[in-house]
Amino acid sequence: MTAFDVDEEKVGRPLSEAFTAPAISATAFTRLGEDSEAPVLPAPVLDGLAGPLGDLVRPAAAAREATQEDVAKALVDHEADVLVIVLPTGASQAIRMFAGAALAAGVAVVNATPEEVARDADIRRRFKEAGVVLLGDDLRSHVGATTLHTALIELMLSRGLVLGSTYQLNVGGNTDFLNLADTGRSATKFASKANALRAAGMTEVDGVAGPTGFVGHLADTKLCFASIKATSVLGSEVEIDLKLKVEDSPNAAGVIANAVRLGKAATDRGLSGTVDGASALLFKSPPHGLPESEARTAFLEFAS
Template structure:
């Protein structure tokens, strides 16, 4: 298959883990590494992906290679494997806009080139890189910067995977623009491979399948990477709470019974995420069932497993001349797709799409 040329908007933790996952696949294309849900997506293997560049604003990353950028102190994702040839790809400057608003401004110094960068520079670079897919992995709440990247990709005619909670694929007006231009957009907000929301919705659907009635639930998440630092600011985390509620609503909960989202930054956890999950449900004769779960994962590899499917699905949708938001590809991979589905239906739709 022709290589899928991927550009990353954001050279942080998730970008590091995804690039490593691609490098692992490139080193042994015949293998099926743990966590790869679909070895083939419409004939595309993960080894067909090439990470050709990333955009960032951090002075310690801009102008350096991906390998060097991922080795900076602000990146806490574990380095499991070397990046190989893609590690030499450049980190290009992006306009700062609102990307460093909130707590991130205290730990990231913007590069001079990023201060001077313009949206049209992003579009120009995407065209010159002959990119196929842009993956947006900017900080939650950076609405202007996220939408700038979506507009730049649309102008360049390049498919978008929106890994953030910002509503792009759910924005009907934006999706009409993508559809009219013949460009694919997938989103919104990655549903981690086996993360808090994936486990939460699976448990809710199990209860419902046995005839139980969930009455209340909460999901409390803490971590120590820059994502959790950013989310410690309530003005930045609001869309994350909305996205998680969308996912739980699709699984059968009503809004009044949901409390789910990031609840704390604990620096020494680094890229570890800890989830405390509770569900209360009514069973036979009004008896009560309570589930309490603690889930501990490394956050960024958990995201990489989903991005591995999303970039190939975006390329496959483009090959099939689809455009706008493609819900058969979105419902399984994202917390807040255009139309939410229960996990079983979403998985069947995705597998049908990629077969």
């Protein structure tokens, strides 16, 4: 196992130390065990620190000199099976660099970011032709804003309601929300969430769904405020308003673990390219999205 970063507070240190180094605000819920001494290696900076993060993170000297070839070689040397890409939204060059390095190394990819990788037809084709598994895009949280939102949409449709308008407003205080406060960096996040709502059955998304504010003192707490309006029998109106509060980072941990298992299992079965159906439960914006209940069935069928 190994990890990659550009932050001088993390590069060159064992994972056990980098795990809690600034500017991480997440709670350390578990020990790292046998992987605690895994090295944190430098990765090319590219556009990873564009926007607000550039004022918070100082890149390591080694990261300024690192190349895609260095990343690919490290993946081979450390016998990686799956590469999880968890980079700032909007860092399109850096995210595609990691995907290219994994492809060169023959390592399966889990794209946890909203940037289009699995949805990109050309990248998808190259992974398919190379016999490498590609999963994504934009990891769903365990019980997060999008999962709750899409489940409610499916419920209302299953009861015969006609959907009207909706919104999903998210605020938080970690570095993810700091980065997303830059509208130039958050565009793909809004697009990804819109894809998820369409897959749930809201074919015309009338409203907003995405990050709408950075509140520093919230740290790793995420607040979601959502509303769905619909029309029921005899034209009567139904409206759901809700508030969801979660600790953001650990809310993704179990889903990442399942995505890694899916990537390894698909590789062991000789699959390549995207794994449609099974991916829909784990990602907001896979190439082929499904409503929540259908996605769960497809994932369990693959797992069995």
